[in-house]
Amino acid sequence: MAKVKRGLIYLALVHYPVYNKHKKIVVTAVTNYDIHDISRASATFNLDGYFIVTPLESQQKLSRRIIDYWREGPGKELNYTRNESLLRTDIADSIEAVVSKIEKIHGKRPLLVGTSARLTRKNKRFIDFSDVERIARKNPILLLFGTGWGMDKRIIKECDHLLPPIKGPSEYNHLSVRSAVSIILDRIRGR
DSSP states (O other): OOOOOOOOEEEEEEOSSEEOTTSOEEOOOOOHHHHHHHHHHHHHTTOSEEEEEOOOHHHHHHHHHHHHHHHTSTHHHHOHHHHHHHTTEEEESSHHHHHHHHHHHHSSOOEEEEOOTTOOTTOTTBOOHHHHHHHHTTSOEEEEEEOTTOBOHHHHHHOSEEOOOOOOSSSOOOOOHHHHHHHHHHHHHOO
């Protein structure tokens, strides 16, 4: 049986520009859980890279210190699986910087695929989760996940495609970004 070629899929966790609960554009704080848990999900589902996007130098330094502890410091010997999951994790100051890095690696600009809990099915740019891998075999994809109360609507407008929001049986719809990432990656690459 022929092995199916895996597509090129990257993920960015966007901390700016995102909304707060008052619909103001803010920079959210990077959390230790998001670094570790999304790195682990990225490794589990064999993504090509995970980027933490924040323009704040203090948040970049903190993130780098946490990542380096597990990749190169005492954590490397303490927990080899944590080390392995963080090997594909990096930091960028903007979505544009991530796009440039991916373009430099692959010679093609990645397609931006946005996510949001607030999107409705009316949008014509929706694709099914099952389409992502097929598209990623032809062109790198950058999955964008927002923090806070979601990404600035201008980012959503710039996306080439959108994924449908995750809906449960209740009206409540405010998953942690870590949970949303894991569910979506399972829908894209789970077996």
